[in-house]
Amino acid sequence: MRMTRLFLRTLRDDPADAEVPSHKLLVRAGYVRRVAPGVYSWLPLGLKVLAKVERIIREEMDEIGAQEVRFPALLPREPYEATNRWTEYGPNLFRLKDRKGNDMLLGPTHEEMFTLLVKDLYSSYKDLPLSLYQIQTKYRDEARPRAGILRGREFIMKDSYSFDVDDAGLEAAYQAHRAAYVRIFDRLGFEYVIVKADSGAMGGSASEEFLAVSPTGEDTFVRSPGGYSANVEAVTTVAPDPVPYDGIPAAHAEQTPDTPTIDSLVDHLNAAFPRDDRSWEAGDTLKNVLVILRHPDGTREPLAIGLPGDREVDAKRLETQVAPAEVEPFEQKDFAAHPGLVKGYIGPGALGSESTTGIRYLTDPRIVDGTRWVTGADVQGSHVIDLVAGRDFTSDGTIEAAEVRAGDPAPDGSGPLELARGIEMGHIFQLGRKYAEVLDLKVLDQNGKLVTVTMGSYGVGVSRAVAAVAEYAHDESGLVWPRELAPFDVHLIVAGKDETVVAGAEQVYADLVGEGFDVLFDDRLGKVSPGVKFKDAELIGVPTIVVVGKGFVDGVVEVKDRSTGERRDVPLVDLVTALRD
């Protein structure tokens, strides 16, 4: 491709609406253009990269025997009504009506369509196992699209689904997909982690996410030096062993006026009740947080969560624990309904299903028998000291709702956890029979009996992958594509206006194309200085740059490696060999 013909205009400045590197560079280098928030057009350069990502995915999916199909993005309402997702998806679903007034939607995901397709055509265990996939455009009307194509409202996704008669078959399909994903992400070339994910509302059992490690990622995950990694939601707390409490004095209530917050309480304790061994700390206090759970049937249930005073409740972790109920704040009217609760001084005495309030009381796993706490006395201006778990109070159970912090021990004993950010690139999980049951996907088994099919669901963000690669594959000059994804193999520059140099570059171009290289030839002459061409080449990010210039009279051209910056003169006759290395 000649630069003088390529549909491209590079920009000297970063677009004002771009924040993250991939967004800035993909727009500046002419790969994509914004059409609407979260909606982008792919230009020739971008489309070539996208196609290469798709090719890798197709090869690996085909390799595990999955077959490609393609569903429409425009879908009728009915299948989504059957699974209740027409309602559940809420405002995130793009809805529209056809001329007859029938409801339609732009598909956010295709579990229903795949399930119904298999139901349409297959009816015997002999037809299984089966894996189908598609690479297709999805639509989700995100409340806040951001970061260019990293999180759009229209995006390209590979989604596949496995169909098996039994759990062993599902497990095998899951492992096959997992292995394929490992190969896909290895080939895409970025650093990633596989984390245990919360399968949450989707109702599956096993579920893992592939996260590209990147500070611009939206998902926080944890990992340990010993190799543990997980979503924050999936982290389980390492509970200490119970400790004996024989020598601990009896709990005693003390006056602690004006100490509604943990900080004010700790200050007061150190001033009024100093410890012999050390100062009081926030972690010595037991904080009791109240929320309201709204259950799917609409009922509201108060819930108290007891946790060490130096930790906050992590809203996401809490919601994962109480799903499908939703978490709402505990409001003034709720306090009014429970006069036994003294705001700011709530203690275990007023909590628990056996207590006067009857409010369910769940505690952090760290609060084991024998641990001693300072906590509210359920009296205005008073706290209890030396309150011992298991002796002075009990809870209705434990809950994983406290925030996870760097330095916390990994659940598998593999060392302290580190917090990092990642971009969700792939998600695999064992759906089980949820969709097959609602949509009545059954096959006859060996005994002629109807059995419900079990399914797996597996996704890769294809357009997101282009941006995710760009997130790390760049430097201060521009993009630096891995060879397998680059829009071209070679970026050829003619530097100079001398007729022999120009003619020479033309010849090199023809030769390289003849040898099978995909070459971008910057053949611009006239006012386009060599500096402009070098800058554009670095911005575009083709891995190898060949310059035909002043060395040409001596029969050499310059070969530059975009990623290392290394440049060397190569005799014209050796060029093809050098490029093949």
Added chain:
RNA sequence: CGGGAUGUAGCGCAGCUUGGUAGCGCGCGCCGUUUGGGGCGGUGAGGUCGCAGGUUCGAAUCCUGUCAUCCCGACCA
């Protein structure tokens, strides 16, 4: 949905405080010059100043409303 910011030429921005012929850089066309790191000079094309209403002799500028976009958070297979 909460908080913050911004809307002026294709892109990046100034002008607004203090109302008076709409500017700069890049990009684009043409002429000349230049050719190994976004060169120089000249000359052009291109703008309902987000939109609506108001104040005023006169509004990009002041007032009111509204829409949009971006960022943080909430949300999000």
